[in-house]
Amino acid sequence: MVFRDYIEDAKSIFKRLVPDNEITEVVYEGPNIVVYTKNEDLFANRDDIAIKVAQEIRRRIFIRPDPSILKDEDQVRKIVEDTIPEEAGLKDIYFESDTGEVVIELEEPSIISQKDSEYVHSIKNNTNWSPRIIRAPPMHSHTVKEVREFMREVKDERKKFLNSLGQKLNSPVMIGETWVRLTALGGHREVGRSATLVSTNNSKILIDCGMMNTNTAGEKPWEGSPYLYLPEVQPLSSIDAVILTHAHLDHSGMAPMLYKYGYEGPIYMTQPTRDLAVLLQNDFIKVAHMEGYKAPYETKHIREELKRTIVLRNNETTDITPDVRLTFYNAGHILGSASVHLHIGDGLYNVVLSGDVKFEKTWLFNPANNKFPRVETFMTESTYSGRDDYHKTRKDASEILVNIINRTFERGGSVLIPVFAVGRSQEVMMVLEEAMRTGAIKQTPVYLDGMIMEATAIHAAYPEFLNRNLREQIMIQRENPFMSPIFKKVETREQRLQICDSSESNIVLATSGMMNGGPVMEFFKAWSDSPKNSLVFVGYQAEGTFGKRLQRGAKEVSLSEGGKMTTYQVNMNVETAEGFSGHSDKKQLLAYIATMMPKPKRILVNHGESENAQDFARQIRQKFGIESHALRNLETIRLY
Amino acid sequence: MVFRDYIEDAKSIFKRLVPDNEITEVVYEGPNIVVYTKNEDLFANRDDIAIKVAQEIRRRIFIRPDPSILKDEDQVRKIVEDTIPEEAGLKDIYFESDTGEVVIELEEPSIISQKDSEYVHSIKNNTNWSPRIIRAPPMHSHTVKEVREFMREVKDERKKFLNSLGQKLNSPVMIGETWVRLTALGGHREVGRSATLVSTNNSKILIDCGMMNTNTAGEKPWEGSPYLYLPEVQPLSSIDAVILTHAHLDHSGMAPMLYKYGYEGPIYMTQPTRDLAVLLQNDFIKVAHMEGYKAPYETKHIREELKRTIVLRNNETTDITPDVRLTFYNAGHILGSASVHLHIGDGLYNVVLSGDVKFEKTWLFNPANNKFPRVETFMTESTYSGRDDYHKTRKDASEILVNIINRTFERGGSVLIPVFAVGRSQEVMMVLEEAMRTGAIKQTPVYLDGMIMEATAIHAAYPEFLNRNLREQIMIQRENPFMSPIFKKVETREQRLQICDSSESNIVLATSGMMNGGPVMEFFKAWSDSPKNSLVFVGYQAEGTFGKRLQRGAKEVSLSEGGKMTTYQVNMNVETAEGFSGHSDKKQLLAYIATMMPKPKRILVNHGESENAQDFARQIRQKFGIESHALRNLETIRLY
Ligand SMILES: [Zn+2]
Ligand SMILES: [Zn+2]
Ligand SMILES: [Zn+2]
Ligand SMILES: [Zn+2]
Ligand SMILES: [Zn+2]
Incomplete structure (x- = not known):
């Protein structure tokens, strides 16, 4: 195990490039490195330095103002209100003191949103805060507002969390035999309670943690949730990262339960998935209560989940463990839905999990992405892959x-x-x-x-x-x-x-x-x-x-x-009324696979009724000559 | 979970059948129940009572003399020496005080071995010990002698161990979803380091724990032992039972290491496997030492293994966990080699692991058994299943x-x-x-x-x-x-x-x-x-x-x-010189499967070079129409 101290390396490179850098702190923030400085020029104008250092140490670098030079928030609020012209429609001002940003919500941001606008410069120079201009949400969403407020409330806790996560991410990889396994924990040969574990000799990553949609009378308790009690998963604290493909409860519904039973690590998703998942999870608890049974977790566990939520944009690659990088790609299924691309062991292996996909432009979304930098094993949903499932347009x-x-x-x-x-x-x-x-x-x-x-x-x-x-x-x-x-x-x-x-x-x-x-x-x-x-x-x-x-x-x-x-x-x-499905029908799924680039070496089929899933795997073998099968829950396949 | 107190049940049934039973203790000894009594007639002559009680509570019953009525060992030794006629060739006398047996080794046991011999009666009546007459080993084996002595030395510790094991075995089965999984930990698509985990919702059972035969220079350390560090296996104390098919080091070589790293449970094997394994394991340590490297365990770990060894005869069925019963069947490969039959969940599922097999009468052994009461999944070795591997007679x-x-x-x-x-x-x-x-x-x-x-x-x-x-x-x-x-x-x-x-x-x-x-x-x-x-x-x-x-x-x-x-x-x-193999060649393996009763629903192929094993699975599918594949190490298949 070769250890590299990225923090010390970053410090010395900065010293070399900007001797009078007035840096006060260099810390991990998740996979990234954040540098705090009192040097106003450095944090305000020298993105080129950040890029240079990032290239040298191969970690993303953010330069931020040292909190001591930030003007008092009330003063800043006043300066902003005085600076922003009325026709821009100022709706809200709030402070991200950890990043030194003042977020300014406008109804008409176009008026001042040019990067070098005089308003922006004026605010920055008078406050040392970096203004971030965003469009005020056109409709009032209670959820969006509350989630954002909550995230600001817990920002100190999050800073600590992201720092210790960063230390883990930058710890050296265990040397030894390398392998990649995939374990079916739920949603395989069935629809509901989606959960798949990808594990390597270094990492344990859980993708989705959903619940069964069916709460019928005859249901056995164990049929409602994925097989989280398996030794591969337990203790939950041994999981390194959780990833949600989208907010539907059959993918996100049991995620808060992870935090109830000992998981304390990060959970990655897109920003809309975060907000939608909170909405649906809270509703699940409420509905359970009204129907006279107890949900398997409480709202406080949803908050614990939120505290550890790391949002990623589509097509943005992030280290999530020392040997695994995650990239989300648009899946076209619902707002924020994503396919999960895992790049394992610096070029060793690539797995993509489709999540729920719609490979057609809909009234709402672009079609699912099916072009990846690399993919050896692809896991596809098969909800509508049955023989007669042809959707209308x-x-x-x-x-x-x-x-x-x-x-x-x-x-x-x-x-x-x-x-x-x-x-x-x-x-x-x-x-x-x-x-x-x-x-x-x-x-x-x-x-x-x-x-x-x-x-x-x-x-x-x-x-x-x-x-x-x-x-x-x-x-x-x-x-x-x-x-x-x-x-x-x-x-x-x-x-x-x-x-x-x-x-x-x-x-x-x-x-x-x-x-x-x-x-x-x-x-x-x-x-x-x-x-x-x-x-x-x-x-x-x-x-x-x-x-x-x-x-x-x-x-x-x-x-x-x-x-x-x-x-x-x-x-x-x-x-x-056929044709509204958020899932691809069989023809679309086949087109999705046929035009996928590159061609995967193996395709696993999940998220479909048992017969459909197995039959679809058979068709993939026949049509494309690609190894394909539908795992059963509780099975583990070795990918590498 | 319905709990039955077998000990109390046994006591009350004895009370009913033999009111003056003078019973002093009723305890578990592994899966069996042992009753100690001062009533000489009861322990010496009333096997019928033991059978009656056993039928009522469905546990094997052994009635033994209370230690307090056993005569002093020196006195008994003298009585035995005086009683046994010279022509019987008395070689050794030793005491199994836990069972109340005095073991008498004779060169010519035929002279007094009839069960109701007057010598036996005379000794029993004069000592309260039950004489067990056995033939003295015809050749001196240091190993056999030492193992037997050691087992006598640690008998108090073993008694405690067997008692607590018995309590575990008789504890109630968890109610819930029932499943059976099989995980390939070593010796799959390869020859060496055999290890397979069979797990249910109640039990974790490890079958074989071998080492790689190849200690070549370029070898990586992880290639020598099975994947014991997987979460399915760890902590080792979570394993409920270990079973060895035979003594070859590729099946038994890493078993002592289990006791080094926290396993404290039982290990089941035939009696010859016990002695041969001790011989080979000790030799492995010695050879390692001579060749200048350190074995992964010491002789004390072999002794720990011995203390927890439970020997079973072929065709004898024993509860090894609350939901699994084990039966060994002759495998014809080496002395004491056995196939492992696991009967799971009272009729739910049956798995047989062949171990190494020879399906031919050899100079030494009968051919491997291939008739089982039931078998849904069969796992067969494939060492010599390669296309051109036809052995000479x-x-x-x-x-x-x-x-x-x-x-x-x-x-x-x-x-x-x-x-x-x-x-x-x-x-x-x-x-x-x-x-x-x-x-x-x-x-x-x-x-x-x-x-x-x-x-x-x-x-x-x-x-x-x-x-x-x-x-x-x-x-x-x-x-x-x-x-x-x-x-x-x-x-x-x-x-x-x-x-x-x-x-x-x-x-x-x-x-x-x-x-x-x-x-x-x-x-x-x-x-x-x-x-x-x-x-x-x-x-x-x-x-x-x-x-x-x-x-x-x-x-x-x-x-x-x-x-x-x-x-x-x-x-x-x-x-x-072809034809000496202890393994079946392809023709024999196919005959072994073709004549197997009943016909398994699935055949897994292990213990063969990767290509051979996969090819043999293909042939099984084609020839017999039975689902068959060769798992890779680290894969888990769901059987039920
Ligand atoms: Zn509101
Ligand atoms: Zn969905
Ligand atoms: Zn879904
Ligand atoms: Zn062997
Ligand atoms: Zn072998």
């Missing part, structure tokens, strides 16, 4: 939905659309907004029940993760389709009952998407009896869910109503 | 060897046969003994160097593990082929040098069998130069061994001689 989907709605309205009925809060909701909203704007459907209120509006606001907060059309629309407030007046948030139970009883034709989007609970159930109970109404599925219904039973044509169903079972006749019209 | 082998010896003798040369001390040595000895007795070779001394004579004596001590012919021959002293005067043990280095320099034609059997050290090297160095001499391989030469290089035709080799390298010309005649 996006355009067809929209026409089908419009048609169902018009037919329902003609007979005086209402339309109930069960949706996941995240993903399908926003697509359906865009279709409805356009259909009403163009007159394809008459103007009617579209009620959003559950956390749909909140999830939508999070989408609006991260335009850089949306496709270009939508990004541009959102930026212009009056064109933001999500802010159309047709959308009404259901705020109270009274309001919900009112809509249920209304004699008008209404459209309701409500969670949960597979009808295993949530407000959608109230609407279903109220409307199922009448053949005038329509229930329209727009998303995947997993085996064992209530939604799947209805989709299969159940004519009579029992539901618990205040503790006792009540029988409901299903006379309402049950339809499926 | 036993008869051919003998003729080839005789022929090589005669040709060598005709030109005045000597014959050097590298052998493993255990297995092939004894077969070659039997061929040579017969050939000299029948005049096929002229009478010449056959020198045995290494531990061959000692290993042979261990064979003679366990006639019940030999085939019938040999068993009967050994029983009649003057017909015991191993005791023929042609065999001379090489006792000292002087003697060895004398043989090396002798102008006579000699035959030498010397270890090690793959010529990676041992006395065989001295003979090779002395004789390699002359084309008159012959080197005859009779056993498997692994890739990377010195033996393999010579077998491949190396004409010049370098060997270390007191620290410096010396070059040797290989002018001696190098031959291979």
